[in-house]
Amino acid sequence: MKGKSFRYLWIGQALANSGDLFYIVGLMAMIHGITGSAMLMAMVPFLTTMARFISGSFAPVLMEKYSLKSLLASSQLGKTAVLFLLLITCYALGEQEVVTVYAIFGFVFLISLLDGWAGPASHAMLPRLVDAVELTKANSFVAIVDQLIQLGGWAIGGLLVVALGGRNVIWLTLFLAMAAAVFMKMIEDRHEAAREQKGEASSLNWPSIQEGWILIWKQPSLRAIHVIYVLETMAGVIWIAATIYVYVADVLHREEAWWGYINASFFLGLMLGGLFGMRAAELIDRNIRKFVVCSSFGISIMTFGFGLTSVPWLALVFSAGFGVFEQLKAVSLQTTLQRGVSVHLLPKVYAVQSALISLVFGLSTLLFGFITDEYGVRATYIIAATVLFISGCYAAIIRTRWPEAGESATQGGGRTV
Structure with missing residues (x-):
């Protein structure tokens, strides 16, 4: 549990989870401010669940083609790019336009697609970085970190929205995703060398x-x-x-x-x-x-x-x-x-x-x-x-x-x- 790669994994995951939580709080504040609709706010978790189902279904194709470390890092870099596009869209359309809400839904779906392979890759990476006898302790430690974030994150996110505004909280999430990508990239996986293949894109691999x-x-x-x-x-x-x-x-x-x-x-x-x-x-x-x-x-x-x-x-x-x-x-x-x-x-x-x-x-x-x-x-x-x-x-x-x-x-x- 004291290895550097395990430390990079849980720190990167903690940053990513914090960013996900803050971005949801920020988006909820923006959607509520524009529409005041509880139903439209409820669309965020629904879209998140459906996108993760779709992404998780096709994740094995990516996992066969790329290393887990690359998938974890690319997920966070992809989220950084999508969050940046989301912010640009909000600036362009304005925070009081209903069309902005539907644009937000599209970006939420894209981010959740990226999360759909990041979650399984993170879980699968952990047993590669710790000894078998330490798995129970490592899983418990990661769970504690996650629950600490969940316990305090909503309150902190709410305070940040009040202090900074929903759009600035999205900026914070963007930087957290970038930092998470850096930590994920520093992981050394002794079981799997980086095997990203260049050339023609892989076709759908049903097997x-x-x-x-x-x-x-x-x-x-x-x-x-x-x-x-x-x-x-x-x-x-x-x-x-x-x-x-x-x-x-x-x-x-x-x-x-x-x-x-x-x-x-x-x-x-x-x-x-x-x-x-x-x-x-x-x-x-x-x-x-x-x-x-x-x-x-x-x-x-x-x-x-x-x-x-x-x-x-x-x-x-x-x-x-x-x-x-x-x-x-x-x-x-x-x-x-x-x-x-x-x-x-x-x-x-x-x-x-x-x-x-x-x-x-x-x-x-x-x-x-x-x-x-x-x-x-x-x-x-x-x-x-x-x-x-x-x-x-x-x-x-x-x-x-x-x-x-x-x-x-x-x-x-x-x-x-």
């Missing part, structure tokens, strides 16, 4: 696109992990802003500030889970199957409690508890996946995972939004908790299908050095 899907379907451990991911992604949409807002108003009968308190307690739980993951990395490694099963049931219990309680302080406790169990489960599954797949196949697996989760999340948002409107927000949380309970039962039944520490998967597995 390359299908390889990750086929690997996940045929390898029992990967199939099991991704069934859990799909079930928990479906239920995870209960934590989006729209659902929490209804919960605070209809169940807790509190003012809007409690939406922020619940989110803060959730991210605090994620951080505590990450800290435990770092401190108890060896314990988790020895009992990684048990941690997946117990944390899956823990998430279900916390969701049931959260949905049924009308006591505000208990809601905060359940929200934090959900965060703790969610982080432990995420770190355990992440480490298991990284140990069970060759470092050369891992990028394609993560690309499939990104596309799959984006699609499931987008569709589940619509489904649970309908359930909330028709049957109330309590029903939403009870159904989500039931789905999470099913996920826990499934994890308990198939827990022997994935490797413990020191083992490797039988098909496409093992850490290829």
Whole structure:
């Protein structure tokens, strides 16, 4: 974990994540200032999800042609260029023109396409830069950094918008993307030399696109992990802003500030889970199957409690508890996946995972939004908790299908050095 390349990766990713968060806050402020429409503001996360699904689907073609380091750096450089064009467009059209909003949507889609391959490439790069025995600790550390950014970033972004204005926050994001690209370029990947090929552009390579899907379907451990991911992604949409807002108003009968308190307690739980993951990395490694099963049931219990309680302080406790169990489960599954797949196949697996989760999340948002409107927000949380309970039962039944520490998967597995 002390290697320079790992340090460059997490610093670059932290800068990129901070920039992404600030740019969303800045764009939301600009769209709200122009239109005042909540629906148009909601188009930003929708476009982001759909673009990442499309990009993630075709990411294996790029990963086969270029090194992960090049993809990470080019993603940030591409975002720098798109953000610059966005700013030029805003200056040209004016910040009070509705047409500016539709231009913003186009740029949001382009940026999210770039993110669609950056996320899988970053996840796949991590196990190349640390020793196998340090994977749990490294994943926990990266998770803590990410949650710190998420916990403080929205508040800082809001302050920056007030102090600088939405357009100047976009300028800040542009410089953060440039800095992230520099750090990504300094990474030294000992597993894969830069292999960018010059010449004619590659055509659509269907076998390359299908390889990750086929690997996940045929390898029992990967199939099991991704069934859990799909079930928990479906239920995870209960934590989006729209659902929490209804919960605070209809169940807790509190003012809007409690939406922020619940989110803060959730991210605090994620951080505590990450800290435990770092401190108890060896314990988790020895009992990684048990941690997946117990944390899956823990998430279900916390969701049931959260949905049924009308006591505000208990809601905060359940929200934090959900965060703790969610982080432990995420770190355990992440480490298991990284140990069970060759470092050369891992990028394609993560690309499939990104596309799959984006699609499931987008569709589940619509489904649970309908359930909330028709049957109330309590029903939403009870159904989500039931789905999470099913996920826990499934994890308990198939827990022997994935490797413990020191083992490797039988098909496409093992850490290829």
